[in-house]
Amino acid sequence: MTTSNRRYHITTFGCQMNKADSERMAGILEDMGFEWSEDPNNADLILYNTCTIRDNAEQKVYSYLGRQAKRKQEQPNLTLVVAGCVAQQEGEALLRRVPELDLVMGPQHANRLEDLLEQVFGGSQVVATEPINIVEDITKPRRDSTVTAWVNVIYGCNERCTYCVVPNVRGVEQSRTPEAIRSEIEQLGRLGYQEVTLLGQNIDAYGRDLPGVTPEGRHQHTLTDLLYYVHDVPGIERIRFATSHPRYFTERLIQACAELPKVCEHFHIPFQSGDNEVLKRMSRGYTHEKYRRIIAMIRQYMPDASISADAIVGFPGETEAQFENTLQLLEDIGFDHLNTAAYSPRPGTPAAVWDQQLSEEVKSDRLQRLNHLVEAKALERSQRYLNRIEEVLVEDQNLKDPSQVMGRTRGNRLTFFDGNIAELKGQLVRVKVIGVRAFSLTAERLAVPCC
Numbered sequence: 001m002t003t004s005n006r007r008y009h010i011t012t013f014g015c016q017m018n019k020a021d022s023e024r025m026a027g028i029l030e031d032m033g034f035e036w037s038e039d040p041n042n043a044d045l046i047l048y049n050t051c052t053i054r055d056n057a058e059q060k061v062y063s064y065l066g067r068q069a070k071r072k073q074e075q076p077n078l079t080l081v082v083a084g085c086v087a088q089q090e091g092e093a094l095l096r097r098v099p100e101l102d103l104v105m106g107p108q109h110a111n112r113l114e115d116l117l118e119q120v121f122g123g124s125q126v127v128a129t130e131p132i133n134i135v136e137d138i139t140k141p142r143r144d145s146t147v148t149a150w151v152n153v154i155y156g157c158n159e160r161c162t163y164c165v166v167p168n169v170r171g172v173e174q175s176r177t178p179e180a181i182r183s184e185i186e187q188l189g190r191l192g193y194q195e196v197t198l199l200g201q202n203i204d205a206y207g208r209d210l211p212g213v214t215p216e217g218r219h220q221h222t223l224t225d226l227l228y229y230v231h232d233v234p235g236i237e238r239i240r241f242a243t244s245h246p247r248y249f250t251e252r253l254i255q256a257c258a259e260l261p262k263v264c265e266h267f268h269i270p271f272q273s274g275d276n277e278v279l280k281r282m283s284r285g286y287t288h289e290k291y292r293r294i295i296a297m298i299r300q301y302m303p304d305a306s307i308s309a310d311a312i313v314g315f316p317g318e319t320e321a322q323f324e325n326t327l328q329l330l331e332d333i334g335f336d337h338l339n340t341a342a343y344s345p346r347p348g349t350p351a352a353v354w355d356q357q358l359s360e361e362v363k364s365d366r367l368q369r370l371n372h373l374v375e376a377k378a379l380e381r382s383q384r385y386l387n388r389i390e391e392v393l394v395e396d397q398n399l400k401d402p403s404q405v406m407g408r409t410r411g412n413r414l415t416f417f418d419g420n421i422a423e424l425k426g427q428l429v430r431v432k433v434i435g436v437r438a439f440s441l442t443a444e445r446l447a448v449p450c451c
């Protein structure tokens with residue numbers, strides 16, 4: 001089947017890893033001759049890149065699929081693809097549920113989209129969810145931004161957090177080589193990108209699966225070594241990384257972040273619960289005391305560093321007192337941002353079959369109380385920016401006010417100020433902060449350009 005003049009649409013659910021996978025799959029489709037269609041109803045190929053981290057995320061795709069499956073009955077040439085974590089979790093079962101589907105492919109198969117579609121265009125209905133060694137990334141991703149870029153450094157996760165479906169759906173850890181990562185970042189620098197975010201479900205595990213041990217007996221390739229290795233790439237002004245794991249967070253990494261000018265002072269380190277008993281049943285592998293020491297050490301080296309995290313409330317068996325330990329941790333640390341969620345039992349995870357599941361009422365009550373405190377503490381933390389001079393990387397126009405542009409400080413704070421996007425896009429601009437809100441800032445541009 002010729003693919004030229006055929007149009008495609010990708011809908012992405014979930015995390016940054018999924019966004020990066022979608023950008024690569026879009027690049028493959030455009031290499032095959034497909035063109036992007038903003039409106040999915042004008043597309044000849046529909047791809048849903050799905051998330052199953054919580055039940056509501058999983059349910060979302062089924063309503064979308066239902067509509068397109070109906071459309072396919074009238075338009076048999078429509079190609080329907082489900083990729084990502086629901087595809088991996090459900091596999092063949094998804095074909096039984098939605099017989100109109102052409103391709104069901106797990107996250108590890110993202111780079112194989114062309115081969116799989118060739119099989120579909122040859123008349124097959126394809127399910128690709130078997131574990132594979134992820135082939136090195138030769139695609140030219142169709143990136144959403146021309147200023148900041150996601151760079152995968154490690155796929156999968158070997159941890160066994162008892163609530164988490166990720167290891168089941170994204171497989172074992174597979175690190176890319178430092179050379180492959182550097183060459184991708186060099187290309188981004190040549191293309192005018194200013195900022196890269198290194199991505200991994202558990203980025204502190206980077207390199208554990210790569211060969212090589214130092215004379216001191218530690219892994220030759222670690223995230224810290226990678227930061228030193230890619231720091232001098234021409235054109236790249238800022239380096240970020242996510243998502244960290246307190247179990248493996250080292251002083252060596254903190255020292256590197258303090259030392260390397262391009263590495264931004266923002267750390268995303270999920271703690272999930274402030275109670276040691278709950279952390280133990282989550283198999284997180286650290287205590288709240290260790291978590292507090294990590295944050296204290298970061299602030300020792302970088303007093304103004306931004307700290308964000310993830311927290312789950314309503315884990316099976318969580319008592320009111322244990323929940324209050326989470327509130328206490330939040331109160332004591334003062335996060336710049338906290339992603340919060342109520343526990344959602346996931347298929348194939350240990351905690352999903354445990355007794356002591358809490359009611360939805362208790363979970364939503366705790367989530368509300370947590371979110372209330374999150375907003376109050378974030379506003380408190382934002383106060384430190386008032387009247388300060390900050391460097392903002394301009395990413396886009398303020399969609400709500402076209403006379404303004406938006407971008408982020410090194411601390412990852414969303415910032416809005418008057419300006420012309422055509423002039424300022426991709427620029428590092430010095431601004432003075434004149435207004436603060438819990439999760440964003442208002443600023444005014446200073447006369448002299450940043451650098």
Ligand code: SF4
Pocket residue numbers: 157158159160161164165166167201202245
């Ligand atoms: S570290 Fe734990 S929570 Fe994070 S992806 Fe791995 S298993 Fe899931």
